[in-house]
Amino acid sequence: MGFYVPDNVVTNDDLSKMMDTDDQWIQERTGIKERRWVNPAIDSTSGMGVKAARMALERANMKATDIDFIVFATLSPDYYFPGPGVLVQKELGLDTIGALDVRNQCSGFVYGLSVADQFIKTGMYNNVLVIGSELHSGGLDKTTRGRSVSVIFGDGAGAAVLTATDDTSGILSTHLHSEGAHAEELALIGPATNRWVNEIIEENDENDESYFPYMNGSYVFKHAVTRFPQVINEALDANGYQPSDIDLLIPHQANLRISQFIQKTMRLRDDQVFNNIMKYGNTTAASIPIALTEAVEEGKVKPGDLICLAAFGSGFTWASALIRW
Numbered sequence: 001m002g003f004y005v006p007d008n009v010v011t012n013d014d015l016s017k018m019m020d021t022d023d024q025w026i027q028e029r030t031g032i033k034e035r036r037w038v039n040p041a042i043d044s045t046s047g048m049g050v051k052a053a054r055m056a057l058e059r060a061n062m063k064a065t066d067i068d069f070i071v072f073a074t075l076s077p078d079y080y081f082p083g084p085g086v087l088v089q090k091e092l093g094l095d096t097i098g099a100l101d102v103r104n105q106c107s108g109f110v111y112g113l114s115v116a117d118q119f120i121k122t123g124m125y126n127n128v129l130v131i132g133s134e135l136h137s138g139g140l141d142k143t144t145r146g147r148s149v150s151v152i153f154g155d156g157a158g159a160a161v162l163t164a165t166d167d168t169s170g171i172l173s174t175h176l177h178s179e180g181a182h183a184e185e186l187a188l189i190g191p192a193t194n195r196w197v198n199e200i201i202e203e204n205d206e207n208d209e210s211y212f213p214y215m216n217g218s219y220v221f222k223h224a225v226t227r228f229p230q231v232i233n234e235a236l237d238a239n240g241y242q243p244s245d246i247d248l249l250i251p252h253q254a255n256l257r258i259s260q261f262i263q264k265t266m267r268l269r270d271d272q273v274f275n276n277i278m279k280y281g282n283t284t285a286a287s288i289p290i291a292l293t294e295a296v297e298e299g300k301v302k303p304g305d306l307i308c309l310a311a312f313g314s315g316f317t318w319a320s321a322l323i324r325w
C-alpha cells in the first residue's frame with residue numbers, strides 16, 4: 001500500500017475566509033478539521049497516483065516493471081479523455097501493459113480491487129496496480145453557494161499492489177452494487193455529452209451551476225447509512241463471519257457521522273473502525289487506499305487480520321471487500 005497527499009493543508013478557518021461557513025458547523029456535521037488541496041503547478045490526478053504507486057511498489061519490494069496491469073479509479077481525471085491509467089503507464093516507464101479506468105466515484109477503489117482480484121484469480125495477471133486518486137479542489141464552487149459540497153472534499157491518492165499468492169491470505173470476496181435511479185442526486189452534469197462545453201460558453205450564464213458537483217446531502221446520507229451496513233453484512237454472510245469477527249472496518253471516508261452510524265448499527269467497538277476524514281476530508285476513490293495505508297502504518301492491520309472495506313457514493317454505487325490480510 002502507498003499514499004500521497006499534497007503538502008498544502010486547508011483548515012476550516014481557511015474556508016471561512018472564502019465562504020460563509022465555520023469550523024464548528026463543519027466539524028459537527030462532518031468531523032472534518034482540515035483537508036489537502038493541490039498546488040496545480042506540482043500535482044495532477046495521475047501524478048498523485050504515480051507518487052502513491054511508487055510508495056506501494058517500494059513497500060512491496062517490487063519494480064514498476066513487475067506490474068502486469070493498471071486499474072485507475074477516479075471521478076476527477078486529468079483529461080476528459082484518455083483516462084489517467086495510460087498516463088501512469090507512461091510515467092512509470094512500463095511496457096505496453098493494459099490500463100483500465102474505473103468510473104465509480106466513492107466506490108471506485110473497491111470496484112477496482114474487484115477487477116484486479118478477478119484477473120489474478122483467473123491467472124491472467126500476477127501483479128496488478130490499483131490506484132484511487134482525486135483532485136477535487138480545482139473544480140469546487142468555493143463561494144457560499146457551494147459550501148455544502150466544497151467544505152467536504154479533499155485531494156489525494158492511494159495505491160495498492162495486488163499479487164498472486166498460494167496461501168490463504170488475500171481478498172476473500174467483493175460485492176458490487178448500483179442504483180442509477182439516484183444518479184442525479186450526487187453528480188457533476190457538465191461539461192459532458194449531456195451538456196457540451198459549447199452550450200455552457202454560448203449561454204455564458206454566471207449562475208450556471210451545472211459544472212460544479214451537486215449533492216443532495218441529506219438524501220445521500222440516508223441512503224449511505226442503509227447501504228453501508230447491508231453491503232458489509234453481505235460480505236460477512238458470504239464468508240460465514242459475524243460483525244464481531246472484523247478486526248478492522250475501513251469505510252469510505254464520506255462523513256464521520258456516517259462512519260459512527262455504521263459502527264453503532266453494527267455494534268462495532270471503536271478499535272474495529274478506522275477513520276481519518278478529520279485530516280483529509282472526503283477524497284472519494286482515494287479515501288479507502290489512503291486510510292488502509294495509514295492503518296497499516298499505525299500497526300492496526302496485522303497479518304491474519306480480517307479487514308473489511310466498504311464504500312457508498314455517486315451513482316449510487318456501493319461495494320465491499322473482505323480481506324484476510
Ligand code: UT7
Binds near residue numbers: 029314
Ligand atoms: O462520498 C459520497 C457520499 N457522500 C456522502 O455520503 C455525504 C452525505 N451527506 C452529508 O454528509 C451531509 O448531508 C452534509 C454534511 C453534506 C450536510 O449536512 P446536513 O446536516 O445534511 O446539512 P444540510 O445540507 O441539510 O444543511 C443544513 C443547514 C442549511 O441551512 P438552513 O437551510 O438550515 O438555514 C445549510 O444552508 O446548514 C447550512 N449549510 C452550511 N452552513 C455552514 C450547508 N453547508 C454549510 C456550511 N457551513 N459549509
